[in-house]
Amino acid sequence: MEEEFIGMPRIGDLAPAFKAVTTQGNIDFPADYKGKWVILFSHPADFTPVCTSEFMTFAKMEPEFNALNCELVGLSVDGLYSHIAWLRTIKEKIEYKGMKNVEVNFPLIEDITMEVAKKYGMLQPGESNTKAVRAVFFIDPVGKIRSIIYYPLSLGRNFDELKRVVIALQTADRFDVATPADWEPGDEVIVPPAGSCGIAKDRVEGKEEGVKCYDWFFCTKSISKEEVLNGHKLEHA
Ligand code: BEZ
Secondary structure: OOOOOOOOOOOOOEOOOEEEEEEOEEEEEOHHHOOOEEEEEEOOOOOOHHHHHHHHHHHHHHHHHHOOOEEEEEEEOOOHHHHHHHHHHHHHHOOEOOEOOOOOOOOEEEOOOOHHHHHOOOOOOOOOOOOOOEEEEEEOOOOEEEEEEEEOOOOOOOHHHHHHHHHHHHHHHHHOOEOOOOOOOOOOEEOOOOOOOOOOHHHOOOOOOOOEEEEOOEEEEOOOHHHHHHHHHHHOO
16 A cells, blocks of 8 residues: 655745644644744643653643744644543653653644644654654744654653753854754864854854864854853843
């Protein structure tokens, strides 16, 4: 049997637009999020354990994402009443890693027609024909997809990594730099060579203060943790 072709948006594409019903009312995506970063993520199914642990973790960390001007939007191919019942059960009954009484306040999209899941390549038939994989789309304030991470059904996401990705993308934009392996706020950043990432030529010729070059292709500079973490507050003040 021939497999249905399922398109997938790529990094640098505009986020595919859709209107949907969510646990927090109707949304027009990504128009409603103009000027904000958004993490649009899918989970395989309501009333499943790994997804439950993920929702509790995301709900607990939501204020940390919001402080980065980043909103969370979840999706599964379940219906609205299933979503509502699952989130109520989580709040009333589930305890995980010291978290309990957890209320999920970010929107969870109902996608029984799978229209949105198909648009975003969240259905990956080799993994499941009926459930979305754990996809994570990082979308910037102008609606462009800036990073995508996919996890299989059996693997719960690392939410510190998702937060690190948002901070690293914002840092790259704000300071015109790249972030090296295992970068965390406060670590040295990479000043990319001229011609890559739209970087001006004088940066690699040693004209920019504080830039250390080990060879023409490897230059670094320091940006303090405070500058990295406070920068976006100034931008959105
Ligand atoms: C889970 O969230 O636990 C799960 C969902 C679908 C398949 C396997 C695990």
